[in-house]
């Protein structure tokens with residue numbers, strides 16, 4: 313048996329599937345969302361048309377609503393899996409602010425300890441915030457999609473206009489997370505390989 317076949321699984325198959333479906337759904341939601349935003353900008357700028365998805369408003373809406381189901385169902389599967397198997401408790405807890413700050417400093421100076429599937433406190437906080445941002449994006453999206461049928465939710469979000477801003481900032485938080493997350497994943501090839509194959513590369 314080869315070394316890599318013997319290596320323990322650090323990223324379970326189910327987790328890898330939901331992670332990559334989530335990545336595709338979030339990217340499709342973001343790029344189509346930028347096209348929808350451009351049709352009625354909330355702030356004094358537009359996203360470059362070449363970076364958007366859908367071609368025109370109706371096309372972007374079709375992408376957005378298709379990816380929305382993928383994102384919501386996939387997130388539900390991830391949450392159920394994480395809670396039922398103890399994955400969240402094992403991977404994300406404990407989480408102490410002082411530890412997060414210390415590990416964040418280590419990430420900035422390039423000295424963070426990084427083992428595939430074993431997250432430092434800064435990673436644990438970032439992943440939990442990313443999940444929270446997806447939940448905020450889904451809830452605020454529902455509030456602006458169906459403000460009459462879901463008026464209680466829209467009211468809870470502070471009304472239609474505030475819900476639009478919550479939706480925008482949830483997207484912005486996810487986008488910033490994605491930039492940092494992809495940069496760190498590329499800098500730690502071993503964890504990227506593990507998120508694809510499930511196995512950590514054998515260390516020489």
Ligand code: HEM
Nearest residue numbers: 334335338403427428429430439442490494497503504507
């Ligand atoms: C917005 C889209 C994405 C979100 C919300 C996201 C979120 C997450 C979360 C929550 C985890 C922890 C999973 C767990 O153990 O439960 C994770 C791990 C990981 N993600 Fe992503 N991800 C996204 C996109 C990507 C992309 C595009 C890449 C690759 C370039 C990537 C590479 C990885 C890797 C390598 C790990 C494992 C890290 C490690 O073992 O240290 N992710 N991601």
